[in-house]
Amino acid sequence: MKIFLDTANLESIRKFNDMGLLDGITTNPSLMSKEEGNPKAAMEEITKIIQGDVSLEVVSTDYSGMMEEGRRLREYGNNVVVKVPMTPDGLKACKSLSSEGIPVNVTLIFSPNQALLAAKSGAKYVSPFIGRLDDIGQDGMGLIKDIEEIFSNYDFGTEILVASIRHPVHVIDAAKIGADVVTLPPAVLEKMLHHPLTKIGLDNFLSDWEKLKQKNPDTKI
Helix, strand or coil, rough: CEEEEEEECCHHHHHHHCCCCCCEEEEHHHHHHHHCCCCHHHHHHHHHHCEEEEEEEEECHHHHHHHHHHHHHCCCCCEEEEEEECCCHHHHHHHHHHHHHCEEEEEECCCCHHHHHHHHHHCCEEEEEEHHHHHCCCCCHHHHHHHHHHHCCCCCCCCCCCCCCCCCHHHCCCCCCCCCEEEEEEHHHHHCCCCCCHHHHHHHHHHHHHHHHHCCCCCCC
């Protein structure tokens, strides 16, 4: 399963990319607004840091505006995936951009029907928002299961990009189902790195090594 980071924060992107963990990035206008500086410069830098796909989102809601913005966003790099909303105009733009060789991520997916239609429109990725469904008492992970089952029956070539991840358990559940990608806030990826027993074990190893060195001062590794 591929891991994307859901952020426009350059420090976080560099940090986790240097660990070899990132296969891509997803951004949106809300994430861009949280960061200081010029969004144009940020997008340029992100596409340089990351070798994998970088989803950059349009802000227009009409077809012509999405097409204009999508083509412009693609100029930031060949790894740019244009993110469009799950609307009639969004699907129309998805089909047109895809036919031009510009990959598309259809976002704000909340039902299997929407995912199916986005796949038929040529989307490279569909982004179901599981956390937002959980927030209103619906089964977000159940949506991923349904989409995975539907896509497995056909040769769409569309990848399931699980979004709105709230905690590490969401990641494991998505991986068990067989989702292609999860996109995580930096805080969730940070939590995945740690376990209390890892720290206890490391502390014990270091303590025992210090004792050994006291008895054998010339010992080195």
